[in-house]
Amino acid sequence: MAKLYSILIGALILGLSLTGYSQRNCGTTNYTAHQIQKDPSLAKTFKNQELKIKHWIDNSKGDDEIIYIPVIFHVLYKSTVTNISDAQIYSQIDILNADYSRQNLDTTDTPSEFKILGADTRIQFCVAHQTPTGNWTDGITRTSTTKTTFDMSANEAKFDSKGGIDAWNTEKYLNIWIVPEIIDGGVSGILGYAQFPGGALATDGVVVGYNYIGNIGAASYPFNKGRTLTHEIGHYLNLYHIWGDDFGACTGTDQVEDTPNQASKNFGCPAHPHASCSNDGDMFQNYMDYTNDACMNLFTIGQKERMLAAINTSRATLKTSGVCQANYISKQKNIQFNISPNPANNYIKINLSEANNTEIQVLDITAKVIIKEFSNNKTIIINTSELPNGIYFLQLKSDTKTGIQKFIIQQ
Ligand SMILES: [Zn+2]
Structure with missing residues (x-):
């Protein structure tokens, strides 16, 4: 029996090393648990935030203005492979703007019963063109590092002193750190992780592996359509996983009313409908599930409201940050x-x-x-x-x- 186990485990390890990580694994839930463990008052902060969000949604006047979120990318690289190109990074901005405005080309893959729920969130992303000291930037910092892995719970990517790079003012910029590999207590396989609103300012933002960003260059199948950041920024804007992180119990909630109650995460590209918790079919096409990039294609109206509430109650300073303009290609300081x-x-x-x-x-x-x-x-x-x-x-x-x-x- 022991021999059989060792063969099975050996096959599993071999399988992983041959294929890379073929199943999505987001670190945000564990990261949040680590943060609460370090600072138990965070649990109360998150609870209060839920009340504020509910209040904002109940009183929302349906203002349809487009909100622009300024983004600074910090590339932490060990080699030419992990020092990904400007073009790969900018392709991610295009993907975010398409996904968040429902201009993505694969909306046709949304099942007909979910199409009516698909939302243009009115949230867009622009590349920062001003540094914190007012100098011009192309929205990307590049830092050579000796580290090949960056620990998640220690937030190693986010501090000069830990081999990473300090955040730019997180009240003005969405900081995205791009690293060779994320680990958690020595364990690999995390594609990215985000910090929910309400956490410490110095660690606010998103960390992502260099091979899960954009849709060209080092972007690797099946996570080569930029949906890892679409998902992680969903967390940054206070969205939970669509199955409610309840390990299949059907009792958890993502706090969004128009997403079906769903037992657990879906991997790969399941056949629709895949029913659970007495629903007519999981919404595994949602960006907040664990399916492959090619099989995700919508946020719902309920998720849109929740994200807008998060911005307006917890991240309002981003709206007036002024460190970039809507269109980075036609930005005044860009070459025309x-x-x-x-x-x-x-x-x-x-x-x-x-x-x-x-x-x-x-x-x-x-x-x-x-x-x-x-x-x-x-x-x-x-x-x-x-x-x-x-x-x-x-x-x-x-x-x-x-x-x-x-x-x-x-x-
Ligand atoms: Zn996640």
């Missing part, structure tokens, strides 16, 4: 340019609003740099006749500005 023709074949022409020792990079869909040139001209022609058909990114950088746009090659 257009690409023509698009789609293109033999060449692309770049028209710049000003000439200023510009570095030009063409990146492929995996964020690999294919062409790199420098120019002092306002009009730049790039030969693309050798490029295979596909989607590419053109990234421009000058001393103080940057910009990125997508273009298509059709030979």
Whole structure:
């Protein structure tokens, strides 16, 4: 019997090492338990917050303004692999903005009975363009580290003194730390974790593995569509897991009325309907379940209300932070340019609003740099006749500005 166990355990370890982590594992529930253990008064804070949220929702006037949340990304890298590209990071912003406004292309996969519940949350994300001291930033800090793993409960990613990097003012920025790997007490396999509103300011934000961000570059299947951050930022805005974290008891709640009562987490891509707790089908397409990126496609109206309540009661300073504007591509301090023709074949022409020792990079869909040139001209022609058909990114950088746009090659 012991022999059989060791064979089974060996097979399990081998399976993990061969396939990576094929099941979603979010650290937020354990992280929150750790935080409450360290500071028991947090339990009361969270309880009070529930009352404030309920009060806000009951009195909400249905204001439909779009709220912009400024984001600063902190890349903590050990190697060129973990020092992921700007393009991979910016692809995450596009995904968040699509998912949170229900502009994601896979809304067609939402089952018909849930479609009516799918919400444009009116929450959008912008890349920070001001540092805490008022200097310009492209919204990304990069810090070389000797660490390959960052412990979750010790919040190692979030402090210079622990081998990470200190948060930028968490009342003005949503801090997102991108790390080689998250561990919890030595155990691997956590994709990301978030801090609920009400926790310590110094540790506020989200931590995510470098291979679970965006949809290009190092983003790895089945978590290569950026939904890990869609999920974690849901927690940051006070959403619970859709099954209510009750280990299958059907008695827990996510505090949202329009999500079905669901027994436990769903993994992979189940067939719909997958019923539990006497429901007609779990809403495993919800971003707050544990399914693969490709199988998630909605927040509900109830979740939208809860997130807006969290912002307006606990994170209101983000709304007036002013460290970025809505559209990072057209931001004043970004390089203004257009690409023509698009789609293109033999060449692309770049028209710049000003000439200023510009570095030009063409990146492929995996964020690999294919062409790199420098120019002092306002009009730049790039030969693309050798490029295979596909989607590419053109990234421009000058001393103080940057910009990125997508273009298509059709030979
Ligand atoms: Zn989670």
